[in-house]
Amino acid sequence: MKAEPQALSGGVKKRKKGKFVQYFKQFDLQLMVIPGLLFILVFNYIPMYGVLMSFQDYNIFEGMMKSEWVGLKHFSMFFNDPRFVEIMRNTIVLSLFKILICFPAPILLALMLNEIKNMAFKRTVQTVTYLPHFLSWVIVAGFAMSMLSTDNGSLNMALEKLNIIDEPINFLSKPEYFWTIIVTTNLWKTIGFNSIVFMAAIAGVSPQLYEAASLDGASRFKQMFLVTIPSIMPIIVIFMILEIGNLLNAGFEDLLLLGDAAILRSVSDVIDTYVYRVGIGSARYSYATAIGLFKAVISLGLLTLANYLARRSGNSLW
């Protein structure tokens, strides 16, 4: 009994000393970390004092110090807003659609590309699919609108010429089409670029595993399920955790550009577009900050929860 604490404290001392010495040994390397830490401190942590605004009636002429404190007024105003339920529903539904469809799609694409033996074809497909990533949403929305509009819209023209429909369909102003349009355009824009990281992960899988599997008589499909997917699982899980942490970021520019019509607002209004329109648009900074803070807190919770669940499978982020 007596010996144990001694041993324990001795161990701690040793380890402490070890760390300190280790740190000094890497002095030059550690110096290089300092700018990064400073950057995060200056641009991510110091501005956080701005959240105080959400508990004030912030007046830009008076500044933070002189503005009146109002407690949770702006939070309760948001929760009592007649649109609150609708906005939360849209945010979560759109996010879930994006997680269910836009998240697995690049993985599938990467797996499919991995099976292609013709390098020229593979490269072409890769380039063509990741190019849209570099187009801004304004351009993508412009494409979508000129394709889907009723007068002179190319999709409607094509469908009419093929005698599939008699009269043009009003794709852009029917709420029932909106989610499909958003998910499709998002998929088109992100699938190629997001698949790059999975392609890289697949490239890192040891060829020996495939050899061993084929010697055991595994078909191409079996190899994919038993070798490739388990090998890239840690990457998938990490991205999944981040994706879940982003649940309340249902998109912003895409919704603002494609879903701004009043008829679509009941399906297109999410937290971010609401904050932009109501908070920033009419200079209600405190209200906007309060909603932003609410969103951040929920996101942090979701991220922690997802990480906790993932840790049980051994692939957590931290």
Place this chain on the structure above:
Amino acid sequence: MKKKLLLLFVLMLTVAGVLAACGDNESTGSDDTKDKNEENNGDDGSAEEDGDVFVLGEEPLDITMFGNYDWYTMPQWGADVATEWIKENKKVNISSIDSGGNAEQKLTTMIVSGELPDFIWTDRGATVERLREGGQLVALDPYLDKYTNLRDWFGEQGINMLRSEDGKLYQFPNWYNSQPFGNAGYVVNKGIYEELGSPSLETTEDLYEYLKLVKENYPDVVPFETDIDGQGINVLYSAFAEGESPANINNVAVPNGDKLSSIFTDEAYVESLKYVSKLFRERLMTQDALTQDADMVREKVSSGQIAVYAGASPTDYARSGHYHLQEQDPDGGYFMIWPIHEEGLDKNEIYPGSYNMMGWNVSVITKSAEDPEKVFAFLDWLTGPEGQSSLIFGPEGEYWDGFNDQGLPQFTEKYYEDAEGLAKVEEDTVNFQWNGNSNFLDTAKAEFELTLPEDKQNWTTQWQHTITWETQYDATQYLNISPLPESEEGIIQQRIGEIFEEARAQAVYAQSDEEVEKIMQNAEKSAQDVGYEKLLEFQTAKWQENLSTLEE
């Protein structure tokens, strides 16, 4: 080891330097504004004491300005003939702070850092009121008697309407006008109209029959085009409401005796929506009415793919479309018709658009201005006869020479002969026209237009003189009836605005008249739930204040 120490030393120096620089900037920034504010207070006092009038050109004057619009970029001052002349002869130099495409954010940054320009060019309303409440604006009243162009041309009544709650004037108006102006109305495609036998187009029933005829004969043509945001839908409201205008739609309130009341229960408005819904359902109007952008409209109008086109200013596209269509067919083009009315209403009481005496927007002088009186002196000169003539018609001696006994510029022969050069002067200075004086310019230009034969007259001017100016409604009484966005009424207004927009869109897409009625009833209920009544009371009070100011 020495190397490492050196590295550490350099790094620490850099960090310290960066931090110090940041700190410095901040402190000098705030000191500057303090100094300036103090100076200003002193100046204000002295300006009232001494009666010295500042004459432009006596000493150099540097002015900074900010145009509070995303689209606004001030061209270089002195790069065109008009401002070059002003720069040389009046010794005024103007530089601008660019909005960088995000004016709201730029303005907020300038407010927070206390570095406002001498004057800000912006819309009336929330921005101005916010700056005023924050004590950033200079009251213009002390200067009105020393520099009299604004008072002479804008008038005492107008000045009173522009005064803020504290009874002082802070805003310098732009394109103020006492005559009706505006272009809202209906444009008709001449080629199609004549081929279909030129039927009568006076009542809503006439229009409906004509649009059906168009759809049967021209399947690829949009029978009724409504411009962006469904402007034409608002124009159609005027057909059902005698003595009212679409200004009611922007206010989301309809006058009813001496009160403003709900638009959702207004019979004329619901009738107009039923009519629109019918046109939409039967595909007699553009199916992209609420989603299309300006380019799509322009394309349809300039290629003649529309039969009837209504909007808040349809003349902009129709004018170039007219000349374009005439190139292909000299008998084609566009013409305007007298506003449509519902059977039984007086066609002379139909107003498809509105205007107000205050014109478009305003300039406000900030307390950051070193000498606000000089800034005012410049703005006042610019809105006066010499300033307006120099800016719009170029330096004296070219297109105009001296003033006649009515105080209007006397145009030279070059004015009649070199229309292109003259248009260039005006075009080059469009973004310097911060306080255009329509009363002065319109009178001056009208004289000239009248001397031209009809086919030489500008397409737009022709219709302005014969139709649109006569059919615009004076909505000066509804100015500034909106609450500040962050006030209680402002929050209600924002919510009402959303309910209204959504209901309007749903009504357009409705499948039957009964559905339109139901949508409006539901909207009325939701509106009442968020406090519509309270907003209407607020707006009524403001409106009544305006009416009594206007009667004075």
